[in-house]
Amino acid sequence: MTRAVILMGPSGVGKTTLGEALAARLGWPFLEGDDLHPPENRAKMTRGIPLDDADRAPWLAALRDRISEEAARAPGLILACSALKRRYRDLLREARAEVRFLELTADPALIGERLSQRRGHFMPASLLASQLAALEPLAPDEPGARISVSGSAEAVMARACAALGL
Numbered sequence: 001m002t003r004a005v006i007l008m009g010p011s012g013v014g015k016t017t018l019g020e021a022l023a024a025r026l027g028w029p030f031l032e033g034d035d036l037h038p039p040e041n042r043a044k045m046t047r048g049i050p051l052d053d054a055d056r057a058p059w060l061a062a063l064r065d066r067i068s069e070e071a072a073r074a075p076g077l078i079l080a081c082s083a084l085k086r087r088y089r090d091l092l093r094e095a096r097a098e099v100r101f102l103e104l105t106a107d108p109a110l111i112g113e114r115l116s117q118r119r120g121h122f123m124p125a126s127l128l129a130s131q132l133a134a135l136e137p138l139a140p141d142e143p144g145a146r147i148s149v150s151g152s153a154e155a156v157m158a159r160a161c162a163a164l165g166l
Contacts, residue, residue, distance in 0.1 A: 002071035004097040005164060008083035008138070009104040010131035012114040014149045014156070015080035018104065021157055023078040026166065029070055033081035036062045050130035053085075060091050067095035084134045089142060101144030102160060108132060110150065 005022070007015040016032055023030035037045075041055050063081055070077045083089050083101065093099045138144050145163035149156050160166075 002074060002076060002097045004067045004071065004077045004079060004095060004099045006079045006081050006083055006089075006092060006099060006101050006144075007104060008081060008089070008101050009106075010082060010084070010111060010135060012111040013104040013106050014114070015082075015104060017153070018149070018156060018160060019078045019080040021153065022160060022166075025157070025161075026076060026078070028076040028078055029074050031063075031066060031070065031077060031079045033059075033063055033079055036066065050134075053087075056088065060088050064092050064095045067092065067097050067099065071095065071097035082131065084131060085136045086139065086142070089138075093143075099143065100164065101138055101142060102163060103138040103144065103146040104149045105146055106149045 007019050009015060019030050037059050041051055041059060044051060067077060083092060089101060138146055147159040147163050
């Protein structure tokens, strides 16, 4: 069965950066979950309004379906998706693939600094607190691991590969 690795955590933690590097290393496709947000979600976040569960439901269902579509074509998939709550991850695990999560962790100050330096992204730094408040860390019974994104890109990649057994 195709493996889907979902890099999860709040905006600014480095999901896209690590995801692109992992996908290149493994020769798997990379999917940026933010690209599947409907325009209404993007507009809401741009205005500094946090998404609620109702906003996220169709987006998560679209991601689940996209994982299943990619699983039919590729040996693996790397997906960047906040997946902040257990119920969101449960929905993503309904995909027709072996879904594993890699929760990326960092000091909130580091994440805030990264967000403040980012240009042209719809997610403002002002929403970090709401994402951290909503975050339900990966539970021991969920498939996956947690890693810190502190340090060099090479160190983070090494931790990611070790945690995923790649």
